[in-house]
Amino acid sequence: MPEGDTIYRSARALAKVLEGKHVTRFDTGYAHLAAVHDDRPLVGRLIEKVEARGKWLLIYLSGDLILVTHMLMSGSWHIYRTGEKWWMPKKAMRALLEVDGWQAVAFNVPVAEFHTAASLARKSSVPKLGPDILSEGYNADVGYAALKVRAASHPEDEIANVLLNQRVIAGLGNVYKSEVCFAARVHPFRMMKTISDDEMRQMADVAQRYMKANVVDGTGEGIVTYTGKRRTTHQTRREDRLWVYGRRGLECRRCGGVIEYRKQGSAVRSTYWCPECQPWVGDGTAVKGLDTPVRRVKMSC
Known part of the structure; x- marks a missing residue:
């Protein structure tokens, strides 16, 4: 399963090709996303921001529309230049955002939803997250x-x-x-x-x-x-x-x-x-300085 560092890198890469650009094409394999696109077309909207929150990835579009995805076990976002061959089959595509020169494609993403700011705060799991380890405010x-x-x-x-x-x-x-x-x-x-x-x-x-x-x-x-x-x-x-x-x-x-x-x-x-380094009953004192070079040991087959 992708962890927070994977989602952070994905959001950072997507931001470099999407932020500040207008959507020229949207496609999806999900009926609920297509229904929103039919009612509130994405084409022409400005992609304002891409961010990671824990294991969630959020893409903010103008007009108060947010694409929220979670990778679970098998999902991933890919970036391609327009016209470049995808590494995965079209049947695995769940959402596609195209801007001038680039395509961002979500493959096998099991959770993909459109939200407004109000619905995100009201119904989604995202606002209920604890402090994000990779956020600027975490220490x-x-x-x-x-x-x-x-x-x-x-x-x-x-x-x-x-x-x-x-x-x-x-x-x-x-x-x-x-x-x-x-x-x-x-x-x-x-x-x-x-x-x-x-x-x-x-x-x-x-x-x-x-x-x-x-x-x-x-x-x-x-x-x-x-x-x-x-x-x-x-x-x-x-x-x-x-x-x-x-x-x-x-x-x-x-x-x-x-x-x-x-x-x-x-x-x-x-x-x-390790049952030796991590005993069941300890004295409650955290041990400092564990990040020392790996000791080479002979592995048994």
Whole structure:
């Protein structure tokens, strides 16, 4: 599933080709979007802004119309020059916005809706999001405060599930969930009532640092849509790029223990952790300085 960093990069790339331009063509594979287009045509509207909010992507058009999309597991936005061959079949197209020289195409996007500012505030899940980790207003204090409120209201929630809850903090997905818990040496199945203030603050800070590190490209004039595999270890080798996620049964890069795996939560999401670095019962003190170079270990087959 695309996480907040993926949506952020998508919005940034789309903004470079769409913002400030008028729609010359709109097409869709969804009847509910086509119905809005029939009543309130998009052609001729100015694309005012493209932004990411957590895992949601919003395209603002003049005349108080907002295209809101969520990728879920399989959706993606592509950018093509007008006339360029698509990488995916037309049957996978869910929405197309064309401007002078460019096409933005949403493929296999399961959630796509038109909203006005009022309907977005009234009915959509977007206004109910917690603080966005990649937003300008986010910092460790903001994230800590959100986690603290959740701990008070839902003390028996498991911390990894809370990190995935977009109404608490927006942007984290399954990969970051496991990686952030590892960085703070917090067992992912611990209840919120057992998580210390220090641990919450550490996770809020690491979450931002990890996600920001994966969106650093694309600040120039070029259009960057892909920056390589997600990394949390500062290492470039594909097999060294993550601390625990996807490494079931392999040696921990920190201590040499064996990485464990279990399904978690009502959505049955994959969770990875090191039982040595992330003990079930801790002293409540977050451990600093975990972002050290990966220790090379011999992997068993």
